[in-house]
Amino acid sequence: MAEVVGIGAAPRRKEDFRFVTGRGNYVADIVRPGMAFGAFLRSVHAHAEIGAVDTAAAAAMPGVRAVFTGADMAADGVGGLPVGWGIVGRDGLPMKEPPHPALAVGKVRYVGDAVAFVVADTLEAARAAAEAIVVDYRPLPAVVDMAAALTPGSPLVFDDVPGNLCCDWELGDAIAVDKAFAKAAHVARLKLVNNRLIGNPMEPRAAIGEYNAGTGQYTLWTTSQFPHVVRLLMGEFVLHIPQHRLRVVAPDVGGGFGVKQFHYAEEAVVTWAAGKLACPVKWVCERSEGFISDAHGRDHVTEAALALDAEGRFLGMKVETLANMGGYLSTFGPNIPTNLYAPLLSGVYTTPAIHCSVKVVFTNTVPVDAYRGAGRPEATFVVERLVDVAAIEMGIDKAEIRRRNMIPAEAYPYQTPVLVEYDSGNPRACLDRVVELADVAGFPARREASAKAGKYRGLGFSTYVEACGLAPSRLAGQLGARGGLYESATVRVHPTGQVTVLIGTHNHGQGHETTFAQIVSDKLGVPFDQVDIVFGDTDKVQFGMGTYGSRSLVVGGAALSKASDKVILKARKIAAHLLEAAEQDVVFENGKASVAGTDRAKTFAEIAGAAYVPHNYPLETLEPGLEEQAYYDPVNFTYPGGAHVAEVEIDPETGVVTLAAYTAVDDVGTVINPMIVEGQIHGGIIQGVGQALFEHGVYDPDSGQLLSGSFMDYCMPRADDLPKMTTTTQSTQCAHTPMGVKGCGECGTIGSPAAVINAVVDALAPLGVKHVDMPASPGRIWHLMRNAGLAQAAE
Amino acid sequence: MDISFTLNGRETAVDVPPATLLVELLRERLGLTGTHVGCDTSQCGACVVHVDGRSVKSCTMLAVSADGCAVTTVEGLSPDGRTLHPMQQAFRDCHGLQCGFCTPGMMMSATDFAASHPAPTEAEVRHWLEGNICRCTGYQNIVKSVIAGAAAMHQGTEA
Numbered sequence: 001m002a003e004v005v006g007i008g009a010a011p012r013r014k015e016d017f018r019f020v021t022g023r024g025n026y027v028a029d030i031v032r033p034g035m036a037f038g039a040f041l042r043s044v045h046a047h048a049e050i051g052a053v054d055t056a057a058a059a060a061m062p063g064v065r066a067v068f069t070g071a072d073m074a075a076d077g078v079g080g081l082p083v084g085w086g087i088v089g090r091d092g093l094p095m096k097e098p099p100h101p102a103l104a105v106g107k108v109r110y111v112g113d114a115v116a117f118v119v120a121d122t123l124e125a126a127r128a129a130a131e132a133i134v135v136d137y138r139p140l141p142a143v144v145d146m147a148a149a150l151t152p153g154s155p156l157v158f159d160d161v162p163g164n165l166c167c168d169w170e171l172g173d174a175i176a177v178d179k180a181f182a183k184a185a186h187v188a189r190l191k192l193v194n195n196r197l198i199g200n201p202m203e204p205r206a207a208i209g210e211y212n213a214g215t216g217q218y219t220l221w222t223t224s225q226f227p228h229v230v231r232l233l234m235g236e237f238v239l240h241i242p243q244h245r246l247r248v249v250a251p252d253v254g255g256g257f258g259v260k261q262f263h264y265a266e267e268a269v270v271t272w273a274a275g276k277l278a279c280p281v282k283w284v285c286e287r288s289e290g291f292i293s294d295a296h297g298r299d300h301v302t303e304a305a306l307a308l309d310a311e312g313r314f315l316g317m318k319v320e321t322l323a324n325m326g327g328y329l330s331t332f333g334p335n336i337p338t339n340l341y342a343p344l345l346s347g348v349y350t351t352p353a354i355h356c357s358v359k360v361v362f363t364n365t366v367p368v369d370a371y372r373g374a375g376r377p378e379a380t381f382v383v384e385r386l387v388d389v390a391a392i393e394m395g396i397d398k399a400e401i402r403r404r405n406m407i408p409a410e411a412y413p414y415q416t417p418v419l420v421e422y423d424s425g426n427p428r429a430c431l432d433r434v435v436e437l438a439d440v441a442g443f444p445a446r447r448e449a450s451a452k453a454g455k456y457r458g459l460g461f462s463t464y465v466e467a468c469g470l471a472p473s474r475l476a477g478q479l480g481a482r483g484g485l486y487e488s489a490t491v492r493v494h495p496t497g498q499v500t501v502l503i504g505t506h507n508h509g510q511g512h513e514t515t516f517a518q519i520v521s522d523k524l525g526v527p528f529d530q531v532d533i534v535f536g537d538t539d540k541v542q543f544g545m546g547t548y549g550s551r552s553l554v555v556g557g558a559a560l561s562k563a564s565d566k567v568i569l570k571a572r573k574i575a576a577h578l579l580e581a582a583e584q585d586v587v588f589e590n591g592k593a594s595v596a597g598t599d600r601a602k603t604f605a606e607i608a609g610a611a612y613v614p615h616n617y618p619l620e621t622l623e624p625g626l627e628e629q630a631y632y633d634p635v636n637f638t639y640p641g642g643a644h645v646a647e648v649e650i651d652p653e654t655g656v657v658t659l660a661a662y663t664a665v666d667d668v669g670t671v672i673n674p675m676i677v678e679g680q681i682h683g684g685i686i687q688g689v690g691q692a693l694f695e696h697g698v699y700d701p702d703s704g705q706l707l708s709g710s711f712m713d714y715c716m717p718r719a720d721d722l723p724k725m726t727t728t729t730q731s732t733q734c735a736h737t738p739m740g741v742k743g744c745g746e747c748g749t750i751g752s753p754a755a756v757i758n759a760v761v762d763a764l765a766p767l768g769v770k771h772v773d774m775p776a777s778p779g780r781i782w783h784l785m786r787n788a789g790l791a792q793a794a795e
Numbered sequence: 796m797d798i799s800f801t802l803n804g805r806e807t808a809v810d811v812p813p814a815t816l817l818v819e820l821l822r823e824r825l826g827l828t829g830t831h832v833g834c835d836t837s838q839c840g841a842c843v844v845h846v847d848g849r850s851v852k853s854c855t856m857l858a859v860s861a862d863g864c865a866v867t868t869v870e871g872l873s874p875d876g877r878t879l880h881p882m883q884q885a886f887r888d889c890h891g892l893q894c895g896f897c898t899p900g901m902m903m904s905a906t907d908f909a910a911s912h913p914a915p916t917e918a919e920v921r922h923w924l925e926g927n928i929c930r931c932t933g934y935q936n937i938v939k940s941v942i943a944g945a946a947a948m949h950q951g952t953e954a
Binding site: 017020509 | 822826827828829830831832833834835836838839841868869870872873876879883886887888890892893894895896897898899902917920921922924925927928929930931932933934935936937938
């Protein structure tokens with residue numbers, strides 16, 4: 001659009017033209033001159049010693065350029081994959097952090113653990129050769145269940161990690177919680193499972209390594225949410241390539257959801273192999289391979305209790321969680337079920353005492369790390385299920401018990417008993433609005449109509465708060481972060497007044513090219529179509545921590561806002577000179593600098609021209625050029641929140657749960673582009689619905705094989721499974737971000753699992769069902785109903 | 796094997812090994828990377844193209860089977876590459892895409908459907924799109940796009 005498009009508008013997305021015309025540039029689309037193709041040989045055993053690896057036959061096959069094993073990489077001095085976050089246990093000792101070689105050495109620890117890498121002229125030749133490698137595995141007993149892994153005598157994933165316990169972590173005041181329970185009129189208790197999920201962005205992971213022997217420069221193209229962090233982790237810790245000789249490019253990336261925010265072994269292997277063979281090496285993950293090599297999400301088992309007084313006011317909460325790490329620590333693995341989980345157990349409530357202990361456990365499964373929401377959906381599920389259990393047991397209306405315990409709007413900023421201070425919010429307003437929008441008053445009639453049709457109908461609430469906008473670096477450092485969590489932006493004004501923004505976040509569906517352009521268009525008064533956003537290339541963008549944790553607008557947008565302000569500051573100085581006025585008399589607005597109270601003005605393009613052709617310019621006091629950079633480190637997390645209502649109908653014949661309606665009211669702070677925010681909420685809700693109703697990463701307890709390892713077995717939400725959602729925002733402004741934004745990427749995923757399961761339990765309450773584990777699949781529901789019916793018949 | 800077919804309106808002749816999948820021919824040999832591969836079990840629909848006007852998962856069809864056919868990929872939806880096809884325009888207008896990876900397959904599937912459904916209901920669209928997986932949008936705006944795109948495709952053709 002050839003005009004200014006500001007904050008609050010909904011222009012069509014800039015990025016869409018290339019995507020709808022098939023001109024996206026994903027890693028798998030990239031072809032490099034002389035490129036060879038790689039294939040991994042992955043372990044078929046969940047746990048085994050690696051004996052001899054015979055690569056001779058594979059290496060002799062036609063077209064094969066090399067076969068590499070973990071021993072080859074170790075002999076070359078290649079390091080292990082680093083962990084970006086170190087947590088400390090309740091005993092004051094650091095977590096156990098065993099080595100994580102890019103290709104397995106000594107043992108394989110999960111089905112899918114990479115053992116060897118073949119490079120060949122064609123993909124077919126590489127795959128055929130990988131199959132020809134003979135590995136002398138000596139299978140060991142495997143353990144995939146966390147409780148079993150903690151049991152004395154269990155197989156050990158790492159010989160030097162006793163009891164498979166990575167860390168025994170806690171947060172909160174246990175004594176205060178004990179006192180609260182001692183005086184409680186009622187205690188609600190619940191044991192629940194937060195099911196293992198497999199993120200499955202639609203674009204499978206891919207990586208291309210390249211080495212230029214002339215310059216000594218390495219390049220990695222990768223499907224990453226944070227190319228600068230990959231450069232730092234891989235260059236410094238794994239391959240020992242200096243940062244200035246390593247370029248990491250993450251071009252168009254087809255969805256991330258956390259799955260692509262880790263430094264993966266394959267990235268290091270292709271880059272290293274490219275150096276060894278002096279040719280570009282490309283690897284593209286197949287979907288089935290992704291199921292056993294992309295980091296998984298969630299996988300908690302929790303026992304929780306809520307103490308209440310006789311009026312249903314929350315007095316204290318006690319939570320004990322087992323959190324699965326899988327066979328190695330992934331980049332942020334140990335941070336997710338601890339720092340991103342326990343501080344959210346206060347929810348939107350005034351619970352005065354909370355204690356959470358988390359046992360972080362190794363098992364013979366794919367490593368577990370962040371998946372959209374990352375710790376916060378798990379916390380919300382615990383809180384909101386417990387609240388429903390308490391409401392049912394005490395006979396209090398489910399909306400009423402929430403209202404009774406909510407933090408009042410006037411109590412913000414609000415210090416919770418679990419570390420964090422919420423800056424802003426009005427949970428009551430969200431709840432009241434969603435009750436109205438979801439027509440909760442009309443539910444009894446709808447339930448009756450369903451009953452007449454032989455169906456069970458239920459309605460479920462969920463409220464939530466999340467900590468996002470990751471993250472204030474100092475606080476994160478105290479919690480174990482090994483890096484900073486600021487963001488950076490450069491606003492490059494061209495001599496003709498157009499603008500290129502270089503930003504350290506990464507756009508893989510979130511619409512940053514549009515939202516960020518709106519911010520610049522709004523601030524500088526430059527037409528929307530004259531602002532382009534560049535990201536995803538460490539040779540172009542100064543630095544950045546990437547995109548995850550709903551941080552891009554909150555932290556990256558703040559850096560962009562700050563850099564734009566610096567441009568305005570300099571533009572005013574230039575304009576003051578050109579207009580022969582005092583700087584304090586020059587006002588910059590609507591793309592023009594004018595002398596207050598006069599019609600004397602210079603356009604932004606004229607100012608830019610003067611900055612780059614400085615013939616009439618204050619060269620004594622001001623540098624030529626108009627380009628400014630800002631780094632922004634947030635002072636606090638942001639705390640989006642909201643209230644959701646799900647309505648389900650259950651067919652007793654089949655056990656199929658149909659999501660009949662879904663309504664969400666979210667507080668995301670200032671909305672820059674309402675169309676994009678709505679899209680983020682929609683997608684987030686359905687990912688949470690997927691967890692609640694469909695998705696489950698299932699391991700066979702004996703063999704350690706992943707049983708849900710393809711789209712045939714792992715049930716992704718599809719268009720015909722879902723209703724039309726009603727979503728709206730009901731926002732308070734964030735008190736500490738420059739534009740009042742809070743972030744919206746994870747809201748839906750955090751709020752929806754509890755709302756859906758609360759609705760399922762509500763539907764089945766007449767049968768005496770008190771809890772349903774996720775996913776509420778037809779088989780599980782059918783069995784629950786049958787058992788409940790048998791139990792009722794027996795009474 | 797030598798095959799010849801019409802690809803996005805142009806006569807194309809290639810020599811392909813018989814085991815080559817249509818999607819491999821399009822992406823790896825002919826450089827049409829708008830057609831995507833999102834799975835290996837014919838479930839996701841990112842690779843949908845048109846063969847003689849009907850939507851087909853190109854990961855599930857041998858290239859040699861396209862001999863003598865007319866194949867259209869996402870690159871052929873808009874003949875000049877600048878003016879968008881009504882379905883492309885609808886996806887853009889209705890925010891029917893986020894990361895863009897499933898989008899070509901979604902649109903190719905949708906245009907086949909819309910050709911015979913000028914005014915589909917939401918339920919009809921959802922049922923038709925069962926074979927195309929999207930992880931980003933929750934489908935709501937895709938359904939909206941398909942309904943809008945279908946209407947736009949048939950604009951002016953109503954009796």
